[in-house]
Amino acid sequence: MNNLSEFEKTIMPIFLSELEDYVDSYFTDSYKELQTLFQYHLGINDPPAQQGKHIRPLLTLMCCVGAGTEWQKSIPAAISIELIHHFSLIHDDIEDNGRLRRGKDSVWVKWGLSQGLNAGDAMFTAAFRALINLNQQVSTKITLDAVQLLSDICQRLTQGQYLDIDFEARAFVSGDEYLEMVKGKTAALISCSTKMGALIGGFSKNEQSKYEDFGEALGIGFQIYDDWLGIWGDHEITGKSITSDIVDRKKTLPIILGLKESSRFAGKFVQSEISQEQAILMAKWLQQDGIEKSVISTYRSWTDKAFLALDKMDCGENVKSSLKELANKLLIREK
């Protein structure tokens, strides 16, 4: 496998089929509806374009190759990480009152809040169970280390989510607090994906932490870019309405910086309702008052960190250049 496209073509069909088999085997006949719910959320029977990008498992499988081991060994871990990602989305949709997910009703909208909440719990559990299957591929010590890594990451994930919910009710949030939230909510699981590959490949703690650094910087850059898209992105590509983050009063990076540094933006933001037209004007203010520039500069510093960390990784050349391709794809999605 010499480039990203070859990795994707070789690895992903097998990964997706293993994920499907795992979900099939996880449920007995009494729980077929719960299985349907898993399949629905994971998009197992949807057209490929609507199934999501599976970035996290792809990173784990590629990093495992990078660490000199067959990618097949890390399939249980890749399944586990993908399930953790989806558990967090199911609960996120309840917490954010998100009614749509990839163009379909969210699980809680379709099955009700109680079943939606419980399905997230069931998926959380299924993720830990999947990871134990790693012991069929690697030593008991590495398997337990993987369980510890995943539970440490879930701690950061739930703490990041705590901050995200907390921010909603607060008038001001500092840049440091924002970074702490993003490190937990978004970057933790991406850094887990890269570190997990290095762990399964048998790398030392020191080398694992280089893979982790790459994943973390990639995750933070990815999130800041997403925040930029939420205000200035092409709505036909993002699928969001223009400036929706301003209308919905999300505490994204441009808004957090705007509240601190642009008094006309801050003054308007505290008003009871913000119309589409006002939001378009406010987005312009953020540009004129130097906020967009500042967001882009923060974004660039994290993408630089990601590529620097990637350079330092002990990793086969083909994997390294393919990871670089993937990072470019993730970080520069439409420009």
Added chain:
Amino acid sequence: MNNLSEFEKTIMPIFLSELEDYVDSYFTDSYKELQTLFQYHLGINDPPAQQGKHIRPLLTLMCCVGAGTEWQKSIPAAISIELIHHFSLIHDDIEDNGRLRRGKDSVWVKWGLSQGLNAGDAMFTAAFRALINLNQQVSTKITLDAVQLLSDICQRLTQGQYLDIDFEARAFVSGDEYLEMVKGKTAALISCSTKMGALIGGFSKNEQSKYEDFGEALGIGFQIYDDWLGIWGDHEITGKSITSDIVDRKKTLPIILGLKESSRFAGKFVQSEISQEQAILMAKWLQQDGIEKSVISTYRSWTDKAFLALDKMDCGENVKSSLKELANKLLIREK
């Protein structure tokens, strides 16, 4: 330690202090509010009488002694099981719209649904993280087996919860379906508590399954007794209003059997609202139509199974008689 009271006096203060230390050490300064939420739900600063009974960790610690090992070794597992129990209560309260828990506002009522839901996730994570600390006490193999046991049990727990929510919307539920639900929702974690002690004590799979059988039958008996209390229990002792399960239309065993076997009960049950007076009359019908007798007989068959399983366990005599005391206390709470 010769009897239950000696076990409780020796073990529980140390367990509770270790639980408190674990919660303290789990959170850094940025997450003190999330820590407060954990402490609030766990009742860490409440008067002892309001802290709950800690039956599950007590069972684990006692069964570990029964299997010939120092109880201190199983503290990480006991903490883990207690946290899983509380995670399930936090989410249960959201799913059942339960506004009070042990006389206090439920977590989601006090902190809002989003933080409540996320706190449950954080507690689930903290439970798995606690279990990994077992590796400081026992082999990596036994630690990973313990993680597998816990994740298998969480699978049954979430599946039992799925059935419980599903039953609410259904007109009829069979006795077998009820049993499947109770095995997951209540008995699974109690059987985990007893089996975990045997596992940490180094017992074979065969011996572990005897401990598991005891826990499962104890859990089922416990739940059926609770169902009986929900209709005929002394409301001053249970803290519930008389016949509240009928008024709230819960699918407990007496109600499930009543719907099937008492046409006058079934006819009234489908009405739009049931008053307190009607519920008292309906509870009488359940007695007159032989339902209470049938519930008590099912209950007795499970308590018999529990004591039979206990007899078969390879277990020191002092522990065995103390477990018998505990089972009697749990199963015959007020008679």
